Amino acid sequence: MSQKLESPPAGLLTVDASRPLFGRVNQKYDTIIVGLGSAGTTAASTLAKAGKRVLALEAQDRVGGRVHTVQFGDGVVELGAEWIHGIEKSRVYGTAITNNITIHRQEFDVRVYRSDGALGNAGVFDDLITFCLDAMDEPSGEAEPLGKYITGKLLPYMENKYPELRNDKDFMEEFLDIVNKVVDRHEGSNDWNDATSNSNYELLGGSQEMSWHRHGYKTFFELLLNTYKNGPGWPTLDIKLNKEVKLIKWPRDSSGDVEVTCADGSVFTADNVIVTVSLGVLKERHQALFSPALPDEKVTAIEKIPIGVVGKIILSFAERWWPEKAAYIFQWLKPDKEKYEKWQVGLKDISAIKGSDNTLKIWTIGEATKLIETLPEDVVKAKSMEVVRMFLGKNMTIPEPTGVLRTTWFSNPFTRGCYSYDNLLMAKHPSARADLGAPLTNSEGVLRVLFAGEATDLTHFSTVHGASDSGYREAMRLLS
Numbered sequence: 408m409s410q411k412l413e414s415p416p417a418g419l420l421t422v423d424a425s426r427p428l429f430g431r432v433n434q435k436y437d438t439i440i441v442g443l444g445s446a447g448t449t450a451a452s453t454l455a456k457a458g459k460r461v462l463a464l465e466a467q468d469r470v471g472g473r474v475h476t477v478q479f480g481d482g483v484v485e486l487g488a489e490w491i492h493g494i495e496k497s498r499v500y501g502t503a504i505t506n507n508i509t510i511h512r513q514e515f516d517v518r519v520y521r522s523d524g525a526l527g528n529a530g531v532f533d534d535l536i537t538f539c540l541d542a543m544d545e546p547s548g549e550a551e552p553l554g555k556y557i558t559g560k561l562l563p564y565m566e567n568k569y570p571e572l573r574n575d576k577d578f579m580e581e582f583l584d585i586v587n588k589v590v591d592r593h594e595g596s597n598d599w600n601d602a603t604s605n606s607n608y609e610l611l612g613g614s615q616e617m618s619w620h621r622h623g624y625k626t627f628f629e630l631l632l633n634t635y636k637n638g639p640g641w642p643t644l645d646i647k648l649n650k651e652v653k654l655i656k657w658p659r660d661s662s663g664d665v666e667v668t669c670a671d672g673s674v675f676t677a678d679n680v681i682v683t684v685s686l687g688v689l690k691e692r693h694q695a696l697f698s699p700a701l702p703d704e705k706v707t708a709i710e711k712i713p714i715g716v717v718g719k720i721i722l723s724f725a726e727r728w729w730p731e732k733a734a735y736i737f738q739w740l741k742p743d744k745e746k747y748e749k750w751q752v753g754l755k756d757i758s759a760i761k762g763s764d765n766t767l768k769i770w771t772i773g774e775a776t777k778l779i780e781t782l783p784e785d786v787v788k789a790k791s792m793e794v795v796r797m798f799l800g801k802n803m804t805i806p807e808p809t810g811v812l813r814t815t816w817f818s819n820p821f822t823r824g825c826y827s828y829d830n831l832l833m834a835k836h837p838s839a840r841a842d843l844g845a846p847l848t849n850s851e852g853v854l855r856v857l858f859a860g861e862a863t864d865l866t867h868f869s870t871v872h873g874a875s876d877s878g879y880r881e882a883m884r885l886l887s
Contacts, residue, residue, distance in 0.1 A: 436678075439677040440680075442682070476623035480765045481765050491872070492872065495613050519738055532582075539560075542561070545560075554583075591715065594869075596713070607833070608868065654668040664677060704845075726765055829868075840868065859881045
């Protein structure tokens, strides 16, 4: 990923890629892990702690996958996953607490600003958005597009409680666009009607916005790898960064080793391999990545499970000019929409960041995010600030930003998206996630290729804890 930074990135365990991070170089291992996101790092550390010889290959120059903590402003910001979603039975939260790492709940003081600079009614917006999010978690009976389902619940509620707003066509158009994007952030979808009203996703108990704050989400990976505060790591775990895997040859009809070939020509062998690359990468590369080819049911799962794109624009300033818990919703008035580019009109909020006091974050969704990834960063900064000043400039003195970050999860060839969600097709393919996570064995039933990652978790997909659970699941499959 390419970001313009005020200071060098606090990359997750960025090291000299010419040598392994831990241990000595081995050409034959018990297990090779492909990808070092939450799933891969959990699998690698679980196996290494059990004394297995493990090689972890990561295509990028850092550990973390779709978690990416960087130094920015006066602290750290998260380009990927931001919060621990729930604390009950959470491997992520449990890891933090076990190691005496303080986790804070992020709270927001929400205000609404209209594009003419006037204050909107935050109480009404809070009530309506909360109603819509609660509707997401209610059983819907027959599956239908999530946006259609929520709207069907919302309109009678507004008819009874806010009849004037319900009959205000311009307000309804704008509010539904706002809540569409809020839902998309929760689901990971590109549009709320891409998602299903009958998702199998299950929330963990407790707050959904628990923050690593100035520790950064990178701390989770440091704890797993035993490198937190200069820890020694695991002696039987070798990590190689900048090692893009090009081919995984597995012995379906024989008792030979699994052979993993990297883009630089290096070849490694092991008894088995755990593949943890993102669903987006599997969609793009599975045909070339595996030999023999994957079975039909796994290919169908890869094709049918969707993955969306959620992005962030992060702005830093010389000093904070907003309240500590600021979260501002942008309510566009129809005449103003016509003056700006479509992606700018899709900017619906800006909020404070827990890990850096002088930075603000704007969420982006779907096709607009893909477009923003292609624009020069100075254009993204300038046009984002046009929007910010239009909404907030009449009430606050807004200085020029000192820096900008823009995520590139879709254009990044090693992610090709953010996280998976359930769509209407999942009703026709109810076993898709289980099929995606099912291991491949040779003719004698010996485990050869295993699969982990958030998209393989049946109920906690799209989360760091779901990804971590899947890595632990596959490690224990081997250990048992």
